[in-house]
Amino acid sequence: MIYPGEGTGYYEGSGRLNGMIILSLLAHILILFALIFSPSQSPPKWTFGPVYSVQLVSLPVSSPEKNDGAASLREITDSAPSGRYIMKKESIDTLPSAPIFSIEAKKKSVGGMEKALDAVRKNVQSAANQPVPGVALKGMEQITPPALGGALPSAKQSAEVNAQMRAYYALIWSRIRGLWTLPQGILPPESIEVVIHAQILKDGAVAGVDFEKRSGNRYFDASALRTVKKASPFPPLPEGFGDSYLEIGIRFHSSEFR
Amino acid sequence: MKNCHVRGTMRIFPRSVLFLLLFVFRCDYDAWGRVYLDIDSPTFKPFLIAVPDFQASSGNGEQKDNSPASMSSSLSDYLMMTGFFNVINRNAYLEDPKPQPEGANETIRFADWMVIGAEYLVKGNFQYRGKELTLECRLYDVIRSELVVGKKYAGNALEMKTMIRKFAGEVLFTLTGNGGIFTTRIAFVRKEGKTSDIFSIGFDGSGLLKEKEGKAILMSPRWSPDGRYLSYTSFEEGNPDFYVKDMGNSKVTKMASFQGINLSGGWSPKSDKVLLTLSKDGNEEIYVMDFANKLHQRLTNNFAIDVSPTWSPDGSKIAFVSNRSGSPQIYIMDADGNNVRRLTYDENYNTSPSWSPHGDRIVYESRTAGNFQIFTIGWDGSNLKQLTFEKGGSQSPSWSPDGRYIAFIKNNGIKNKIYVMNATGSNVRLLYEGSGDCSFTSWSPPIKLD
Numbered sequence: 188m189i190y191p192g193e194g195t196g197y198y199e200g201s202g203r204l205n206g207m208i209i210l211s212l213l214a215h216i217l218i219l220f221a222l223i224f225s226p227s228q229s230p231p232k233w234t235f236g237p238v239y240s241v242q243l244v245s246l247p248v249s250s251p252e253k254n255d256g257a258a259s260l261r262e263i264t265d266s267a268p269s270g271r272y273i274m275k276k277e278s279i280d281t282l283p284s285a286p287i288f289s290i291e292a293k294k295k296s297v298g299g300m301e302k303a304l305d306a307v308r309k310n311v312q313s314a315a316n317q318p319v320p321g322v323a324l325k326g327m328e329q330i331t332p333p334a335l336g337g338a339l340p341s342a343k344q345s346a347e348v349n350a351q352m353r354a355y356y357a358l359i360w361s362r363i364r365g366l367w368t369l370p371q372g373i374l375p376p377e378s379i380e381v382v383i384h385a386q387i388l389k390d391g392a393v394a395g396v397d398f399e400k401r402s403g404n405r406y407f408d409a410s411a412l413r414t415v416k417k418a419s420p421f422p423p424l425p426e427g428f429g430d431s432y433l434e435i436g437i438r439f440h441s442s443e444f445r
Numbered sequence: 446m447k448n449c450h451v452r453g454t455m456r457i458f459p460r461s462v463l464f465l466l467l468f469v470f471r472c473d474y475d476a477w478g479r480v481y482l483d484i485d486s487p488t489f490k491p492f493l494i495a496v497p498d499f500q501a502s503s504g505n506g507e508q509k510d511n512s513p514a515s516m517s518s519s520l521s522d523y524l525m526m527t528g529f530f531n532v533i534n535r536n537a538y539l540e541d542p543k544p545q546p547e548g549a550n551e552t553i554r555f556a557d558w559m560v561i562g563a564e565y566l567v568k569g570n571f572q573y574r575g576k577e578l579t580l581e582c583r584l585y586d587v588i589r590s591e592l593v594v595g596k597k598y599a600g601n602a603l604e605m606k607t608m609i610r611k612f613a614g615e616v617l618f619t620l621t622g623n624g625g626i627f628t629t630r631i632a633f634v635r636k637e638g639k640t641s642d643i644f645s646i647g648f649d650g651s652g653l654l655k656e657k658e659g660k661a662i663l664m665s666p667r668w669s670p671d672g673r674y675l676s677y678t679s680f681e682e683g684n685p686d687f688y689v690k691d692m693g694n695s696k697v698t699k700m701a702s703f704q705g706i707n708l709s710g711g712w713s714p715k716s717d718k719v720l721l722t723l724s725k726d727g728n729e730e731i732y733v734m735d736f737a738n739k740l741h742q743r744l745t746n747n748f749a750i751d752v753s754p755t756w757s758p759d760g761s762k763i764a765f766v767s768n769r770s771g772s773p774q775i776y777i778m779d780a781d782g783n784n785v786r787r788l789t790y791d792e793n794y795n796t797s798p799s800w801s802p803h804g805d806r807i808v809y810e811s812r813t814a815g816n817f818q819i820f821t822i823g824w825d826g827s828n829l830k831q832l833t834f835e836k837g838g839s840q841s842p843s844w845s846p847d848g849r850y851i852a853f854i855k856n857n858g859i860k861n862k863i864y865v866m867n868a869t870g871s872n873v874r875l876l877y878e879g880s881g882d883c884s885f886t887s888w889s890p891p892i893k894l895d
Contacts, residue, residue, distance in 0.1 A: 356482065367487040369490070435480050
C-alpha cells in the first residue's frame, strides 16, 4: 500500500540527501585544501608591538669568570645547644678564580678521549647552527638582499623575502617553544606573561637579550630568559634580509594563549 | 596534559585556516616594526641537574663513610625526592671525574655540561680537620654560565647529612621559591596490638621520633601552624579525651575531657584556637576552643554527625564532614558556623578534609569502587581531581606547609604505610614502613632543627 505522504517524503528525502552530499564534498575539499597548505608546526602569531612602556632591567647576577677571589661574606652562624658541635653556615659570594679551560693540559692527561670530546662539541656546535629540518628556506641564495633602509625592492623580491621571513619566524618559534620546560608546581594559578626582547645577528647569534616586561614571578621570568639563551644561536638570518640584525620580542604566557 | 592534547586536536582546523589566510593576505614584515612571537604553555619537566662527586681538599682526617661520592649521592637523593629535579646519570658526564690536583683552580667548562643537557650544576668540595668537616657547595646555572648560590658549612663530621640537606633546601629555595620542606616533619599514629604511639619523621624519611607513647589508643595528631604544639586524642583514661603537647618542653595538657567524644580537629592559622568534635550534648558537633582559657563555643547544630573540622589558611572558613544529607560529605561553613554549604557530591563517602596552605584546594579521601582514594577539589567545588588509583586504597591526606606535597597512608594489602606525593599526584614515594599499622598523618610547619 502506497501512502501519498510516504511518496512525498521519499522525494523530499532524496533532495535533502543530494544537498548533504554536495555539502559534504565541499567540506572535504576545504579540509583537504587546508591540510595541504597548513604547516606541520603551529604558526607564530605576528602582532604589532605592545602599547605598554618599556623598561630594561638586568638580573643581578655574578659570573664565576668575573670574580677575582675576594674575601667570602659570612652570612649566618648557627649556634647549637651547649655540649654539641657548632655548625656554621657561610654564604659564598665569590669564587676562586676560574681560568679559561686549557686544551693542552687536558690533552696530556686524556689524549684520545679529549679528541673524541672535541669532536662531540664541534658536532653539537654545528648542529646548533643548522636550520631546523622540516622548515624550508629554499631559494635564499637567488634573492637580492633588499636593504630596508636602501632602495626599494621589487614587489616580487619583497614577497619572496616576506615568505623567507615567515619561515624563519616559524623556525625560531618552534625552537624556543620546544625548549621551554618548567617543573610542575611552580607556575601560579593565574595566567602571567613575560616579554623578552633580543637581537638576532646575521650569523644567528643572539645579542641584547633582556626583559621588556616582567611577569612579577621571578622563577617564571628566569625560565623564559634561560629558554631564549638555550635556544641560541639561531640559524643564520635569510640572505634576503637586508639589515645587520633582526629585532624580535618573545612573549611567554604561562597558560594557553588565545 | 590530556586536556592540552584534546585542545590541540580541536585547534588543528582553525590553525590551518588561519595560516591559509596569512598566505592569502601576505602581510609585509618590514612594515610592522618589531615582530612579537607568542609562546604559551611550557612543557612540564623537572630541572635537569648534574651533581658530580665532591672534591676533597687537604686535611688531616677523613671519615670513611663520608666519601666524595656519598656526599654527592646524598645531595642527589634529596633533590630527586622533591620532584623538581632530575639528576643526570654521572656516566654521561664529560668532565674528568678524577680529583683536581691540590692547589689547582676550579675549572668549569659549561659547554660540556650543556652538551649533556644539564641546566644546573652543583660543585662541592670538603675538608676534614680532625672531627670537623668544612663543606663548600655551589650551584651554577649552566645555560647562563654563572654562579647562582654558594654556601659554606663547618661543623662536626657527623652532621654531614644535615649540611647536605641544608644545601638541598638552598637549591630548592633558589630555583622554586620555597625550600623549607627539608625541615618539616610528618606526625602519624603507629598501632601495634591494642596500643598506639604517635611518631614524627622528616621529609626525607630520616629522624624517626616517638612524640607520645600511648598506653592505649591514640588518634588524630595535629600540628599547630607555629609548630609549637601537637594535639591529639587519647583513650588512656578510658574516654577519648583531647590533649596538647608543648613541643618546646614536652609538657602534656589535657584540654577537654567531656563525656563522650573529644576529638582533635584543626588549629586556627594563628595557633590560638583549636577545633574539636564533642558529643557531650547528644551527638557529634563541632566546637571551637580558645587555647588560652579553654572556653569553647558550639559551631554546628544539627541532628547529624559533624566531624573532622579543618580551618582555611586565612581563618575565614571551616571545612568539615557531615552526614546531614544521608551520607558523609564535605561541607564548608564560615568560621562562626554560619553559611553552611555542601562541597562534595561525587561518591557516597567523602571524609578527612585538609585545606591547602594556598587556600585554593581541599584534599580529602573518597570511597570509590570499594576503596578509599585521595582527591582534591577547589574550595568552590570546581576542578575535582583524583590523585591516587591503586587497589589497596589511600587515606588520611595531609598537605605540606608549602602546598606542594601531600602525605598519606597507603595500604599494600598487608598493612598501612606512609607515603608522600607531589600535590599533582606524581612522584609518589614511600616515607615510612615500620612494624605496626600507620594512620592519621599530619604535616608540621618548618621546624628549626638546631
